[in-house]
Amino acid sequence: MIAFIAALNDEASPVTDIFTEKNKTVLYGKTVYTGKFYGKAAVLAISGIGKVSAALTCQILINAFCPDIIINFGSCGGADGTVTPLNYYCIDKACQYDFDVSDVDDVERGYIQEYDRVFFTAQTKYAGFLRTATLATADRFTNKEADIAAIKKMGCSVCDMEGAAIAQACAGCNIPLYIVKGISDVHGSGVQYEQFEKNLKAVGAGFPAVLKKIIENAGL
Numbered sequence: 001m002i003a004f005i006a007a008l009n010d011e012a013s014p015v016t017d018i019f020t021e022k023n024k025t026v027l028y029g030k031t032v033y034t035g036k037f038y039g040k041a042a043v044l045a046i047s048g049i050g051k052v053s054a055a056l057t058c059q060i061l062i063n064a065f066c067p068d069i070i071i072n073f074g075s076c077g078g079a080d081g082t083v084t085p086l087n088y089y090c091i092d093k094a095c096q097y098d099f100d101v102s103d104v105d106d107v108e109r110g111y112i113q114e115y116d117r118v119f120f121t122a123q124t125k126y127a128g129f130l131r132t133a134t135l136a137t138a139d140r141f142t143n144k145e146a147d148i149a150a151i152k153k154m155g156c157s158v159c160d161m162e163g164a165a166i167a168q169a170c171a172g173c174n175i176p177l178y179i180v181k182g183i184s185d186v187h188g189s190g191v192q193y194e195q196f197e198k199n200l201k202a203v204g205a206g207f208p209a210v211l212k213k214i215i216e217n218a219g220l
Contacts, residue, residue, distance in 0.1 A: 002037065002220060003067035004044040004211070005057055007162050011074040011204045012046050018208050019044070027064060030057050038212050040220060043067065047162060050139050051096065054162035058169040069123075069220065070170055071178045073211060075196070075203045076135070076160040077142075078186035079151045083133060083158055085186055085199055088210050090127035091135045091179035093119040094164035097150050098138035110154060112168065118154075120167035122179045126217035130210070133157050135179060137164035141196075148187050158183065180210060 006012035009031075016022065019035035019042065026032065031046045043065050047057035054072075061067060083089065095110040095118050102109055110118040124132055136156035140147070151159050163179045170177040182203035185195030 001065055001067045002040055002042045002215065003061045003065060003070045004037075004042060005047050005054065005061065005070065005072045005162075005166060006044065006074050007047050007049050007054065008074065008200070009046055010200050011207065012044060014204050014208050015073075015211065016044055028056075028060050030060060032061075038215070040215060050161050051137060051165035052139075055165040055169045058166045059173075062169070062173050062175060067175065069176045069178070070166070071180065071211060071214070072163055072166045073180040073207050074160065074162065074182070075184035075200055076158045076163075076181040077196070078183050079136070079148050079157050079159055080187065083183050083186060085183050085195065086202055086206075088130055088180060088182045088206060089133040089158060090124050090130040090214075091122050091158075091163060091181060092124050092132045093121045094135040094137055094167045094179060095119045095154055095156065096138065096164045096168075097136040097147075097154055097156070097159075098140065109150065115168070115171065120164060120171050122167055122177050127178065127180070127214050129213060130180070133181070135160060135163045135181065137161060143187060178214060180207070180214070182206060
């Protein structure tokens with residue numbers, strides 16, 4: 001069983017449109033599709049935006065379906081010119097750049113005590129046809145210079161509102177995870193929200209082919 005998580009319907013619908021034997025339900029408030037994705041047993045949940053919604057959705061899927069692997073996919077922003085709009089990247093590791101207890105514990109920004117780490121790793125094997133990127137996650141859609149500076153200081157080139165929370169949930173449950181992101185907007189290339197609105201559907205349309213290739217390469 002492959003479990004997919006996307007935050008928005010515009011990201012998810014190109015994938016669910018390909019599902020066969022499709023069934024739609026609501027599970028703990030989350031829209032969930034089950035069926036087959038290119039012949040593979042699959043479930044897809046639309047999490048909604050933000051870290052809590054993403055982690056909750058991930059845990060719901062783990063508890064309800066016991067997936068062999070989870071694939072989080074969706075749009076994200078670029079922090080600098082090293083990434084390109086409408087291109088797709090496989091995330092090697094992800095952190096929560098808005099999690100900061102450094103004033104209390106004298107630790108790095110993003111450090112999660114119970115896991116003794118800042119970054120949670122994701123799978124990149126079988127996705128060699130994609131460039132890799134390191135992801136920073138926070139509960140905000142940001143164009144603020146201070147946020148961009150923090151993201152870049154942590155060695156990240158892309159940012160979203162879900163990925164690192166899903167990575168933490170998968171780490172806690174020892175479930176393999178891929179994070180695949182399409183760039184909808186890049187800092188310094190115009191008004192980010194306008195870029196996001198313009199590119200979201202185009203980014204979503206490319207995911208079925210990208211996800212299919214990873215699954216085929218991995219022999220899932």
